Amino acid sequence: MSRITAAITAVGGYVPEYVLSNDILATMVDTNDEWITTRTGIKERRILKEEGKGTSFMAIEAAKNLLAKSNTDPKDIDMVIMATATPDMPVAATGVYVATQIGAVNAFSYDLTAACSSFLFGMSTAAKYIESGRYKKVLLIGGDKMSSIIDYTDRTTCIIFGDGAGAVLFEPNEEGLGVQDEYLRSDGIGRNSLKIDAGGSILPTTHATLDDKKQFVYQDGKTVFKFAVSNMADVSEEILKRNNLTGDDIQWLVPHQANKRIIDATARRMNLPGEKVMMNIHKYGNTTSGTLPLCLMDYESQLKKGDNLVFASFGGGFTWGAVYVKWAYDPK
Numbered sequence: 001m002s003r004i005t006a007a008i009t010a011v012g013g014y015v016p017e018y019v020l021s022n023d024i025l026a027t028m029v030d031t032n033d034e035w036i037t038t039r040t041g042i043k044e045r046r047i048l049k050e051e052g053k054g055t056s057f058m059a060i061e062a063a064k065n066l067l068a069k070s071n072t073d074p075k076d077i078d079m080v081i082m083a084t085a086t087p088d089m090p091v092a093a094t095g096v097y098v099a100t101q102i103g104a105v106n107a108f109s110y111d112l113t114a115a116c117s118s119f120l121f122g123m124s125t126a127a128k129y130i131e132s133g134r135y136k137k138v139l140l141i142g143g144d145k146m147s148s149i150i151d152y153t154d155r156t157t158c159i160i161f162g163d164g165a166g167a168v169l170f171e172p173n174e175e176g177l178g179v180q181d182e183y184l185r186s187d188g189i190g191r192n193s194l195k196i197d198a199g200g201s202i203l204p205t206t207h208a209t210l211d212d213k214k215q216f217v218y219q220d221g222k223t224v225f226k227f228a229v230s231n232m233a234d235v236s237e238e239i240l241k242r243n244n245l246t247g248d249d250i251q252w253l254v255p256h257q258a259n260k261r262i263i264d265a266t267a268r269r270m271n272l273p274g275e276k277v278m279m280n281i282h283k284y285g286n287t288t289s290g291t292l293p294l295c296l297m298d299y300e301s302q303l304k305k306g307d308n309l310v311f312a313s314f315g316g317g318f319t320w321g322a323v324y325v326k327w328a329y330d331p332k
Contacts, residue, residue, distance in 0.1 A: 006130035006138075006170045007178030007328035012066025013166040013297030014058050014143075015284060016048040020162070029155045036159045041260025045162025045285030047147045054088040058165035059098045059143045062293070066139070066167045067102065069332070074103035077169075078135040081126055082111045083118035083142040083289040085316075086149060098141065107139070115194065116256055116315030118142060118289040119166075120184070123311065123323050126170045127179040133172075141167040142289035149196060151216035160258075161217075162285035166293020177306070177328040181243055183235050183321055190227060190318030193220040228262050228314040233269040235322040236312045240270060243324055247271030249308055251327075252299070256313035257281035257291040266312055288315075305330045 021044040022033035036042055048058060059082060067074055082095025095109040114121045119142030126138040143165025152158045170178075196217055198209035205215060236253070240246065247270050255263045260281055267277045278295040287294060292311055296303075303309075307327040314320040 002174035002176070004131055004133055005173045005176060005178040005180075006127035007173035008168045008296075008325065009171045009328060010066050010070035010072065010169040011167070011293065011296045011300050012062050012064070012069060013164070013294050014061035014065060015046040015164040015294070016058070018047045018049045019044050020047045022159075025159060028152055029158060031155050031159060040160060041281050042159065042285045043282045046164055048145050048163045054148065055084050055086050055143050055145045055165070056088045056094050056097050056101070058145065058163065059094070059141045059167070060101050062143060062165040062167040063098065063102045063139060063141055066169060070169060072137070072169065075106055077104040077107045077137045077139050079129060079138045080104055080107050080109035081122050081138065081140045082109065083122040083140065084111060084144055085113055085115055085118060085288050086144045086146060087111055095141070104139065114186075114315060114319040115317050116258060116286070116288050116291070117313045117319035117321060118315070119292045120256075120311055120313040120321055120323060121319070123179065124182050124184060130170050130172055136172060138170040139167060140170060141165060142293050144288040144290055146286070146288055149215070149217050151213055154216065156221050157217050157219055160286050162287050164284055164287040164290040164294055166290050166297050168293055168296065173328055177326045179323060179325050181239060181324040183239050183242065185231070185235060185321055186317055186319045188317065190224070190316060193223045193318075194218070194316030225259065225262070227318055228258060229265045231318070231320045232256070232262060232312050232314040233266045235320060236266050236310055237269045239310055239322040239324050245308065250276065250310055251307035252303070252309045253277045254292055254295050254309055254311045256315070257284065257295070258286050258314065262314070270310070301331045303327050303331065
């Protein structure tokens with residue numbers, strides 16, 4: 001009997017309608033389109049502005065898009081993993097609500113949080129459940145409403161992040177397709193370089209923390225950039241070496257969309273030309289857990305069965321890694 005691997009068999013996604021362009025941001029903080037574009041590669045980002053809608057709304061829409069495109073019955077889903085850094089609320093898992101709302105009544109669910117690496121780590125988790133042989137359909141959703149934790153008077157963060165969600169379905173495969181290898185890393189040295197100070201168990205929210213804007217994301221940009229450039233490139237190069245691959249063997253790099261300069265540095269280390277790199281940072285910005293599946297959503301029509309893909313990410317904490325995948329289906 002062939003070894004069971006975990007293959008991606010369907011993709012879906014959702015981004016809000018409202019577009020926050022660089023020109024609009026320039027009316028809010030001291031910045032301009034050229035400054036943002038040359039440093040990040042971002043031209044615009046999507047923002048979920050409707051009151052009372054959070055990460056779950058986008059996750060549900062992304063899941064519905066996947067279910068409709070793949071003609072999948074939600075009752076057949078065994079598990080829903082919600083990769084996010086911005087859950088709807090503390091304690092009650094966002095993924096549980098999402099599963100119920102899409103009709104996945106036979107699935108169990110939980111949230112997985114590893115900052116911008118949440119979806120990448122979720123790929124590893126989903127694959128292991130499939131490889132165990134116990135579960136046949138695992139829905140992995142990555143999504144974040146970053147606008148809910150961004151201070152739009154802070155130029156160092158408000159130019160970077162956007163809102164969005166993407167979803168993929170993992171199923172068993174006996175053709176040797178799907179997840180082939182992973183190299184996942186973390187280091188607590190990054191704990192204070194990208195964080196939200198208040199709202200956790202160390203510093204609960206108070207009037208004082210709100211007055212000090214400690215409910216918003218803080219980023220030490222230079223430190224994060226330095227670690228991201230080296231570590232994301234390192235793991236991507238390592239995953240090639242471990243599998244005796246070169247850049248010629250890879251059809252696509254699927255990189256976390258944090259900064260175009262980080263993406264370009266990773267591609268250079270892998271000896272990949274630009275046409276082999278999935279890139280949509282210019283229109284969505286950094287959607288944190290949503291970047292990787294949204295890349296798949298935008299490039300799905302160009303993917304072919306058997307293509308070699310390397311997923312790579314870097315996030316706060318620090319968390320980072322690479323996953324090697326053989327694509328399992330031709331364009332639909």
